[in-house]
Every structure is written in structure tokens, then in C-alpha cells.
Amino acid sequence: MKNNTLFTALLAMCLAAGSTYAQAPQVSLPGFTAYADPEEKEVDINYRNGVVDWTNNSNTVNFYFHVATPGKLKVGLEARSDAGSKISVAVNGTEKVIAVPNSNDYTQLTVLQTQIKKPGFYVVTLKGIEKAGRVYADVKGVTLEGVAAKEIQFNPKPWRRAASVHLGYPVPEGKNAEWFYGEIKVPAGEDKLGTYFMSCGFHRGYFGMQVNSPTERRIIFSVWDAGSEPDKRSLVKYEDQVVLLAKGDSVDASGFGGEGTGGHSHWVYNWKAGETYQFLMHSVPEGTTTTYTAYFYVPEHHEWKLIASFRAPKDGKYMGHLYSFLENFSFENGHLGRKGYFGNHWIKTNTGEWIELTKAKFTNDATAKAKDRIDFGGGAENGWFYLWNSGFKPANAAYGDMFERPATGRHPEINLPKF
Template identity: 80%
Template sequence: MKQKTLLATLLAIGLASHHVFAQTPTVTLPGFTAYADPAEENVEINYKNGVVDWTGNSNTVNFYFHVASAGTLQVSLQAKSDAESKISVAVNGTEKTISIPNNNDYVAVPALQTKIKTPGFYCVSLKGISKNGKVYADVKGITLSGTATRDIQYNPKPWRRAASVHLNYPVPDGKNVEWFYGEIKVPAGEDKLGTYFMSCGFHRGYFGMQVNSPTERRIIFSVWDAGGEPEERDKVKYEDQVVMLAKGDSVIASGFGGEGTGGHSHWVYDWKASQNYRFLMHSVPSGTTTTYTAYFYVPEHHEWKLIASFRAPKDGKYMGHLYSFLENFSFENGHLGRKGYFGNEWIKTNTGEWIELTKAKFSNDATAKAKDRIDYGGGSENGWFYLWNSGFKPANAQYGDLFERPATGTPPVIDLPKF
């Protein structure tokens, strides 16, 4: 009887332990999902090996995650170094300095424990303190355990861009969209590197403005080929290729691949935050082709500029699926918040009727759908639609949400250049 009682007790303890373990999983934030602040310098975030070549201590290496439940959180590193070093580890107001051993293989290095009181986004920050070798540490991952890891969210993939978000504009049934007009205003400080603010998108292309480098910004217009080739344009049959018919002065035009293929054009233009910019698309169907032409209003010159005109094969219809989007196309700063305002959208039909677009349906990309990133949103404020992504703050919109802005009632006045 005593033996049966002992076995029952041990079984109960085992089941209880299993229940606790099942409810408090151990998760590892991959090293390749880290970000370096203020810049990815003197450290590399490698998509295979995580944090490597970390030689400088002027920045921090940061790992972000979202906690759904309050509770305890234990943090350890999967790390190694070429000689013993010291780094600080900080999260939730708790900070510890730990030693990274000289080792050829990654080892588990316990760091700290903290208590998470409020669900939300958190960040494990690493900073170099001292080193005897070349690097502070190579970090393969950050391991989290404890009751706060229940339903934890983090990005498990090396895709470090923020989720792309879109505004889809419903068009009244039976209306042919010959012209599509829209405006963009980017608040000061939201014009981060690697951002595309796209105003006038349609079923075959997109037209907007980008931040390409610290010294270069562009107005971008592209149209996709027919045929569906995903990567290499030289594999696209000639009869499926978009053909450039015209381009504006100083506009650069070429083919593109890598995200579908097509015709690309851009004009290097130093657009400014906090200023309104105007975009205009034109479509002319003819048989089985459609010619798409993009114009950008240059406020300094008080005139519309031709960006480019492309003839798209296997089309033959007016613009459809009208939308705007906000995209982060750089990996290094995919943690920095971005926001853009999109407004005063109008269409003009082939019969000359102006129609104001005051409603927009919110959507997002595969990164959001997979819940790899959950920091994004949009809405309507101050007479504009807006979109935002990144910054590791709670989403304020979900796929399919419908936004509405007040109508202005005044169509745009457009005086295009004569050729």
C-alpha cells in the first residue's frame, strides 16, 4: 500500500511538473532578428549566424518580443567569444553585466531574471563593456523562460522588415477609372531610410516616393509585365514585356526583377517631410494593351512633371484595384516607426466625371498575416487617411477594417504640360 501511495505521489508530481512546463515554454529569439542602435555599425546581423563581428560598443544590440501574460522571465544567451569578454544585458528595467567565455562553440550563458507586470512589447538590450579579443560576443539567440513566456510573440524569421500596410479604395460599380489622383504628407521624423510611401497603386503598377539613402530620395513609378515571371526579366517573352513610350527629363528608366518583373522609372528628387505632394495616374486602353502614364507635381516649379509612360500588354482595360501603401524595404532599421498621411483621393472617369474616394479598406501583407510582426495600423484623422508600421507598439487596425475621411467636395485642378 505504501509503495502504491508513493508511486501515486510521484505520478502526481510528474504530471504537475509537466503541466507547468507545458504552460511555460522556453523560447529562443533568433540572433538574426536583432537590430543595432543607433546604426548597424561595428556589428553584423547575419541571416544565418545571428550577431557576429561585434567589435564596437557605441551601439546596443536589441531583441524585441511581445508578452501576453504577466509573470517571471528568465533570460540567457546562446553566445561565444574569441576571448573572455563582458557585456551588459538589460530588459524591463533590470540590468546585469555577464561574462562571455572564450569558446569555439555556442554555450548557454545565464543573464538575469525579471518580473513582467504588464503585457506589452519588451526588448532585451545588449551592450559591450570590455573584451580581451576581437569581438564582444557572437550571439546565436536569446533564450527566454518563465511564466511570462505563455503566448509570447516574436519574429522567428530573418525577414527583419516591418509589415507592409495598405489602403484599398472602393470604386463605384460601372465606373471606368481613366485618371487617379492622390496626395501624400509624411510627418517630420517619420521619413526613415528604406521607406516607400506609395500614393497611386493599381492592378498593374504603383507610383509614390521613397527614402533611398541619407542623401537620395526618389519619385518611383513601375508597371508589371504580363506572364507572371517572379524574378528574372530576361526570361519574360517580348510580347509580355512592358514597353516604355516616354519619360521625363532626368528620369531614369529600366527593367526590373526580383518582385515580379516590369518597367521601372524613377526621378531623384529631394522631397521634404511635412509637405504635401501630389500624384496623378492616367490610363488609356487600346485593344489588348493599356498605356499608363505617371505625373508628379513639383511644388518648387508650380507644374506637373512627366515621370514616365509605359504600354502594358495583355491588359486593355482602365485602372482597377486602386490602393496606397506604406512599405519598409530595408532590413537594418525595420524596428523604427514610420507613418504617412494619404488624402484627397479622386478618380476621373472616361466620361469626364470626377468622383471623390472617401473610404478605404485596410489590409496588410504576409508578414502580418503570419503574426511575425504585429506592430502596424492605420485609420483616419485630421481629414486624411494614415498608415503606420513598426516601432513595436500595439496594432490599432485589423485586416478588413473600413476607414472614412470627410469629403472636400472640390476636385483637383490639373493643368498638364503640353507636348
């Protein structure tokens, strides 16, 4: 009788263990969510195929995720190679070299197990060791299983950009913003490729500076058309299109589409990290239209430069919904941290009154709202507001947070060129 009882107890324990194992949380990080370091070169990461054409071991392939529940984590790969290879897989200080078989089909490979001791961001890093064929591995995905896989957060979408973050500046009720002034300073090392630091945004447009390539930076100003056409400006009725009235020397101006439509202008200018740059917007309503004009202060020339002037239809009011933002517009480096300082914002009303904007409301975009990315934030420090995104570190601000900077009490002195 005692033997039967003992057998029954052991059987129950085994079944419970088997049930626990079967129910262990498991998630798959798709191959298209990876990032390559130091750059996505001699490896291709795309939505259709994941990680492919990985031919050089000078870069690593990295999958980022956030752990909410500490515990055991088992890591696997769904991979293949064209002639057999070896790659290293590392996470949380544990590393293992594995063989990737020669196969036309993806193989599920069990790689390693590690103990996650505290919540936070982690990364699975793949590095090529040796290969007999052309590629180290094609990777369809990384599997994570175990207690630590419970409630893991990662971006499941091929949209590999960081979340965009914004500062909204409240304007006293009854005051019309004819002029809108602001400054930007980007710390050294935070000026990553594919970044837009926007100083003076309003209900019809935005004005700031971008890092467009390793050799090109721009001052950029755009105004949206009326209507709701999302992509093709050729489909926008003429009476709904903004009209270019003037542009500065060497400024390129044209229409744009793809994220709404409108008038675009930019000036190629090699702005530098660590320097402070000044932006000035002017609005002149007349009937049902408003003319918006952007000026940028060129420190080397000690003067304001006209970027462009656009007349916007179906408007007829001064600037509203004043804001700044930080945006990562490239997919390949959406894992790299960015930070910008935004400050000394003022408006000058249509009656000539200067008003300093010392408060800002923090908001973010759909990527943040969906919790696809949770690494972003902002605040106020050293007399400036700041925004940051990416880098896979904990958020330090939530939607709707209010920031405040100390007032300087000294409005800018503006001496525009005479024409």
C-alpha cells in the first residue's frame, strides 16, 4: 500500500513538472527585429527574410528585449547556413559557440541557458566565428523560453525606428503667436545618423535640423497642405496646396508626400554637435490663408538666413499647438541613443508682447503608445528641456508629464535682413 502511495506521489510530481515545462512562457523575436553593429553592412535585415546575406564577421547581429520577471531563460535560434558555419551566441554574460548546419530549411537550435537576476533590458548578440560557404547564418528568429520569458517586451514590428518624443508649449489664453523663437543644442555623440531635432513646430508645419548622411546635414522647414491626402501630392487639389513664395540662397524647395503632403524646403548646412542654434518662425494670417516664414541664424555669418516662405490655404490664423520633437527616421540604427536640448523658446504676439515659454508637456507617438518601444524620455536640466530616445534604457517620462525650466527673462534680439 505504501509503495502504491509513493508511486502515485512520484507520478503526480512528474506530471506536474511536465505540465510546468510545457507551459513555460516562450516568445520568438523575429529576425527582422535585429540590429547590426557597428553598421548594417555586409548583412541584410528585412521584413521578408529576417537576417540574410551575413558575410562579414566584423559586425554583430543583436536582438534586444526587456525582462520583467527574473528567472531562467533558455535561448534558441531558428537558423541555417549555405555550407555549415559556427557562430557565437551571447546574452547576460553567458556565451556559447554553436554549429549552424548546412540546410535549405531553417533548423531550430537549442543554444544556451542563463539566469536573469533582475528586470531590465538585455540583448542576444550573434557573431560569426567561421564559415565554409558564403554566409555565417540566415536567422529567422531567436526563441526565448522560461520564467524570464514571461511578459517579455520587444518590438514585434519591422518598424525599427525609435519612438518619437515631443514637447508641447502652452501659450497663455488669448495670446496670438505671430513669432515663435527657439534654440537647439545637441551633445557630442548624440547626433546619430537619421535624426531630426525639431525646434519650432506648429499646427501646419515644423522647422529644425537633421543628420541625413555621414557627409550631409540639413536645416529643414515644411508646411502641410490642406486636406487629408496621405501620400501623393499630385492628388491634392491646387486650392489645397501650400504655395512657395520665397526661399533663401542655396535652399532647395519642392513638394513632399508619404507622411501627408505639403511644401518642403531644406538648406544643406554642416551644423555641429555642442553648438547652440537659433530658429525663428513668423506667421501672417490674411483672410483664409496664412503665410509661414522660417529663418535660421547662421553663427559663422552673424546673421539670420531666410529658409523659405509658404502660403498655406484654409488656415487664416496665427501659429498654434507649438511644440518641439526628437525623431529617428532611419530603420538601421533605431537602437542607438539620441538626446537633444531644446530651450529659450519665446513667442512674440501680434501686439508686440514677448512671452517666454517655460513649461512643456511631454508626449510621444504611436510606437510608444503601443509599447513597441519603451526606451524614451525627457525632462528639464541645466536651464534646458531635453528629449531622448532609444539606447534600450528605462523610460524616465510618461505621456502627459509636465516639465518646467527657469525663466531667463531676456527675450531674443532679432535683427532680420532688409530686402
